[in-house]
Amino acid sequence: QLGLQTNFIGREVHYEESVTSTNTLALKDAYDGAPEGAIVVSEEQVSGKGRLGRSWYSPKFTGIWFSVILKPNIPPQQAPQLTLLAAVSVVRGIEAAIGCKCEIKWPNDILINGKKTVGILTELQAEADRINAVIIGIGINVNQQLEHFPDDLKETATSLSIETGKKLNRSMVLQAILKELEDLYVDYLENGFQVVKVLWENYAVSIGKQIKARTLTETIEGKAIGITDDGVLLLEDKNGTIHHIYSADIEI
Ligand code: BT5
Known part of the structure; x- marks a missing residue:
C-alpha cells in the first residue's frame, strides 16, 4: 500500500508480479484511457527495456520498476524535457527518502559514487504533431547486493542498498519520488522548463x-557546456565548434 502525498501521480496504480516491461503495459493502459498520473509497477520485468534496443535487468523483489503516464499539452519535440524532469525528481526523491547524494549523467542515468543506480526510458504515444501520452519508465536498483548483478554489470552498476549498507523500504522511496515528480511537473506545466533546467x-x-559523446554515427570529444531549452546536450570541441547532441552515450 502506498501512503501517498500526491494528488494525481500514483493515485491509480496498476500493480503486477511480473511483466515484460512496465513501459509496454503503460503504453497500452494509456491507449485504453488510463488517466494522467496512473502508474504501472511490477515486482519483476522479464524483458525490461533500455534505450536503443538495449535491455534493463529487473530481477524480482529487489528494485522499483515502474512507469508513469503523463498527458502534457506540449509539442513532441519538448518531450525530452520530461526525461530531465524525471531525473531531477528521482535524485531529489532519493535524497529526501534516504539522504543519499546522486549525480545525473546526460540524458537519463543516475549515478551514485560513479555507478549506475537508476535508468530512465521515456516513450511517446503521439499522432501527427500531438502527444496522447508520455510514458516515463524508471528503473531503480534498491536492494540488490553486488553478487546479484550479472557479471557484465558488476563494475558499472550499484544499488541504494549497496551504497547505504541498509535494506530499504521500496514503497517509501517510490512515494518520495512521486511527490517530487508531481511538484516539479505541476510547476513545469505552469511556468515552463527553466526551473528543471537549472536544477x-x-x-x-x-x-x-571534457567528455566523449558516442552517437550512432560518430564520437565527438569536447566540453559539455550545458543543455538547450529542449534538453539537447551542448558540446564544445577543441576548435570552439558547438555540437548539439540529441542522442548518445556519454563517457566522462
Ligand atoms: C536505460 O537505458 O538506462 C533506461 C532503463 C529504463 C528502465 C525502466 S524500468 C521501468 C521501465 N520499463 C522498462 O522496460 N524500462 C523502464 P540505457 O541508457 O540504454 O542503459 C541500458 C544499459 O544499462 C544496459 O545495456 C546495461 O549496460 C546497463 N544496465 C542494464 N540493467 C541495469 C541495471 N539494473 N542497473 C544498472 N545498469 C543496468
Whole structure:
C-alpha cells in the first residue's frame, strides 16, 4: 500500500508480479484511457527495456520498476524535457527518502559514487504533431547486493542498498519520488522548463567537463557546456565548434 502525498501521480496504480516491461503495459493502459498520473509497477520485468534496443535487468523483489503516464499539452519535440524532469525528481526523491547524494549523467542515468543506480526510458504515444501520452519508465536498483548483478554489470552498476549498507523500504522511496515528480511537473506545466533546467544542470556530473559523446554515427570529444531549452546536450570541441547532441552515450 502506498501512503501517498500526491494528488494525481500514483493515485491509480496498476500493480503486477511480473511483466515484460512496465513501459509496454503503460503504453497500452494509456491507449485504453488510463488517466494522467496512473502508474504501472511490477515486482519483476522479464524483458525490461533500455534505450536503443538495449535491455534493463529487473530481477524480482529487489528494485522499483515502474512507469508513469503523463498527458502534457506540449509539442513532441519538448518531450525530452520530461526525461530531465524525471531525473531531477528521482535524485531529489532519493535524497529526501534516504539522504543519499546522486549525480545525473546526460540524458537519463543516475549515478551514485560513479555507478549506475537508476535508468530512465521515456516513450511517446503521439499522432501527427500531438502527444496522447508520455510514458516515463524508471528503473531503480534498491536492494540488490553486488553478487546479484550479472557479471557484465558488476563494475558499472550499484544499488541504494549497496551504497547505504541498509535494506530499504521500496514503497517509501517510490512515494518520495512521486511527490517530487508531481511538484516539479505541476510547476513545469505552469511556468515552463527553466526551473528543471537549472536544477538538472546542478545535479549533472558532466557539465563543465571534457567528455566523449558516442552517437550512432560518430564520437565527438569536447566540453559539455550545458543543455538547450529542449534538453539537447551542448558540446564544445577543441576548435570552439558547438555540437548539439540529441542522442548518445556519454563517457566522462
Ligand atoms: C536505460 O537505458 O538506462 C533506461 C532503463 C529504463 C528502465 C525502466 S524500468 C521501468 C521501465 N520499463 C522498462 O522496460 N524500462 C523502464 P540505457 O541508457 O540504454 O542503459 C541500458 C544499459 O544499462 C544496459 O545495456 C546495461 O549496460 C546497463 N544496465 C542494464 N540493467 C541495469 C541495471 N539494473 N542497473 C544498472 N545498469 C543496468
